[in-house]
Amino acid sequence: MRSPFRPYTLPDASVLAAHKSLIRSLERRGLIRGGLSLGALVMLTGCDVERPESVESALLAISRFNDRVQAWLFDPNRLAPTYPESMILRPPKFNAYYDVTEVKPVDGTSWRLDVAGLVAEKRAWTLPDLQALPQRSMVIQHICVEGWSYIGGWTGVPLRTFLERCGADLRAKYVSFKTADDYPSSIDMATALHPQTLLALKYGDETLADPFGYPVRLRMATKLGYKNPKWITAIEVTNTYPGGFWESKGFPWFAGL
């Protein structure tokens, strides 16, 4: 019986001759090798099985929904519990995306704090400028997303006071921070205006030590630890979502306590 795959008219013999070397190279070995490569590719994609793109985007969508729920749960008038000064841990715990030995100290005399965005007065602040503003102290619990916590005592300028002095648009959505250690961060305006949100200059009664953010860091009683940038160099008031260091790696943005 004639094979159904056999062409009715055979190609010109010269065509076969011209492609003889190519046809010879179609070895079974090549096919097997190709098959194995395909298999290996499937195995590689297998690394992603736990977090395929669709799952990742669904989880991030829920995380953004959770940000809105958290903003709704946040009571701007509710104060976090405070503790006696005797409970302050000295020195505080160090935490960053790198080791404490890699901290690069900031020179307080040449340091400037740039203010930008939706503010009336865009200018650079010096450390004495900030020290001259009204100060507030708080002894609060620092809670890390990992689960550990400690009691810390912080003194500095309430961020609300600072934003008011800058003539910031307090109806803007976000306040974002840039730091000397390349750790961008941002918070919602409601939290920025909370009385327990400080631009901290001191720990306990002493000037901030280098590993903990000298000359200025953010300390909020109502956010997880990773929302508190150290060595702040710039503040911007904005309506455009600024994100942050850990947020860009998948961590929740609001991170309210």
Add this chain to the structure above:
Amino acid sequence: MRETMRPLVTAGRPLHPLPLRIMHWVNAVVMLVMITSGWGIYDDDVIIRGFHFGSFWRLGDWAAWSLNWHFAGMWFLAINGVAYLVYGVASGRFRTKLLPIRPAEVVRTVVDTLHFRIAHEDLTVYNAVQKLLYVIVILAGIAQVVTGLAIWKPVQFSGLVALMGGFQTARVLHFAGMAIIVGFLVVHVTLALLVPKTLLAMLSGGPRVGAQVSDKEELVR
């Protein structure tokens, strides 16, 4: 056409009605998500020194995704859990199947079990130990939501945290609640596999219960 009289029979409902089966399996999946993603979060800062779960047991390849799984799963756990509690109370299922639990019966069942006199022919009735375990795991589930709220929002729910004796205690309680639920799961799944008809009943609905033969007769044409 002949006419006869026969007793009126009302067909009962399945042992596990459909809504209950759906809630059971939703809960099974969500519980596994919450437990294994919780292990991922736990491993970042362990409570018991030297005790890690390891990557095989964790949902989420690192802490950020374990957190995202946990904070996504919590909605499904809470909504499904509330639906289950409302159903259990409203349908009378909790009252008829889980109560009363008499201590003497619990002791007798434990003794019987240790002597391998464990009765499981009748799926429609729970023995005292089963009742006790189900009540414990339901309460543990509720406690997980409460301790979970406390460590998720320790400032907004600071009263709750104070009641538990602080953030770290709330965290340990949340961990202990997980341990109770996992302990229950080991027993629950082992017994379901040993007596497969219980597993099938949770899929198909199981035997019909509450069928009644009425005093009245109906006319059959």
